[in-house]
Structure formats: structure tokens, C-alpha cells
Amino acid sequence: MLTEPERIQLARLDTPLESYAGVLPDRELLVKRDDLTGSGLSGNKIRKLEYLIAEALSHGCKRLVTCGGIQSNHCRATVLAAAKVGLEAKVYLRTNAPPRDATAYRGNLALMHMAGASIEFVDADWYAERDQNMSLNAVPHDYVIPEGGSNALGAWGYISAIAELHTQLQSKPSAIIVATGSGGTVAGIELGLRLYDMHDIPVYGVCACDDEPYFQQACSRITYEAHQIWPELDAIPPGQFKFIEGYVGLGYALSTPEEREELHCIMRRCGLVLDPVYTNKAFRALVHEPDRFGHQPLFIHTGGIFGLLA
């Protein structure tokens, strides 16, 4: 029997499943509002952190350590969640141009600073070896969380999100579309769909960085790790995930004025606030290639609003 790992409550669940008519041509759009998992503690990362922080607490850890881009939603969520449960937080933030001082901090970075995180800026070379570097620098009672909270335990965030969705859906959507940054969300969704007998729903991860081969490996690796710990979960080989590459644009966290204008247009049309780094890139796939996703696509809104204010 599959035993769900220990979990603490951080997210406001169940998040709403909303229907939007008139946003995409001739079809209904379903939106799973995971941007509403909370305010500061918001977005997809909170679901993963419910499991990761439960483990940190059960191991008696005193500090959470993690890493991400300078405007990482995951790092911001980790810092605020740490404060909520009485832990300290250390974040390694990738940038080649650290801000001169805290007065120049914006968006997620400003929130991390205000919430008292220990912040260290690191360059791309350091970041390329992030797992090793975080472990080497860890002190006793640190709990190290990989980029994006994307490992086997973090994947449970979206296994349980699929259980939630299972109870909300009246019929099967024609596809699930979600932004992809480190792969843990897609890995969890695919594991969850297999577990709840819904694996005929195609899942499209829209790359916000990197490329399809990278994410095929990353997601597969997470499912193999999960399968080792919970044999009831499927080990999914690389090649069995679906990723869409064409929306990375200028690169991670970069967007053109046209892309920004599309984001504003969605806001004006239906009140959905997307973020420029992840969700707008994924939503653009829906807007530009609606036929690819069938008659009733389901978009998972993974949050990220503070990136819009960076």
C-alpha cells in the first residue's frame, strides 16, 4: 500500500478550478489556480514545501538552504515558509550582476531580504555545481532543498495536487499545460495522473529555460528516485514526457515588449495575472497554438506574481 509521506499544512487548499470562456477561440479554458495557494507563501512551490519542510522538521533541522535565480519564487516561498515554522533560511541566488545594496532589491529578492534570509549571490559557474556546493557549505542541522524543490519528495506536492484535481473535474480535460523550470511539477503531475488512472490526459510542460532533452532527463530522474522509495509510483523513462520549447524567447527571466504586452492583454481580458518568467511563457503556448491542446485545455497557474514587480 502506498503511504503518503509526512506533510505539514502551508498552502490554502483546495485551490479553485475555474472556467474561462472567450479567452481562447471556440473553447473553454480551465485554470487550476495554484497562484492562490497563499499570498507570500504562494504558487506551486508551496505544495512541494509541505513535504520537504515536514522532513526537515522531523530530522530536527534548524535552517533551510536552497538556491535559484535572483528572482526565484521557490527561494521566496522557502524563506517565508521557514519563518512560519520557526526555521532560519539561507538562499544562494544566481546572478552575474548582484545589486549594489538592499535599496536596489525588488520583487522576490526584496521579500527574502525583508523576511531575514541569509542571502548569498553566486555566479553561473558556482550555480552549475549547485548541489555539490550547497552540500559542501552546509553546516550541521541544515536541510538542503534542491533547486525548485524538485526531487522525489517534492514531487508529492503535485501527486497530491492531482488527487485534489481528481475530485474537482467533471470530465477529463483535453490537455494539461504548465510552465516548467526545474521539472518537479511536471514529474509530480505525471506520477499523480498514473496513480489516479488519468494518464491518458496529455501533459505539456512549457520550457521557461533549458530545453526538452534536459527536462526529459530531469523529470525521469525524479520519477526513478520516487519509484525507489515508493515502488507503487511509476518510474517514467526519458522520452515519455511532453515539452514545448518555442517559448523561452530571449532566455530565462527575459521577455520582449511584445511578450509583456500579451501578458497585459490577458490581464485586461480576464483578470488573470501571469508572471513574465514562467506562466506568461506557458500561457503564450495556449494562445499561439490553441489547436495543439484540444477542446478543453487545463492550465495550471503556478503563481509568480512578485516577478512582475521586479
Ligand SMILES: Cc1ncc(COP(=O)(O)O)c(C=O)c1O
Ligand atoms: C511561477 C512558477 N511557475 C512554474 C515554475 C516551474 O516549476 P518547476 O520548477 O517545478 O518546473 C516555477 C519554478 O521554477 C515558478 O516559480
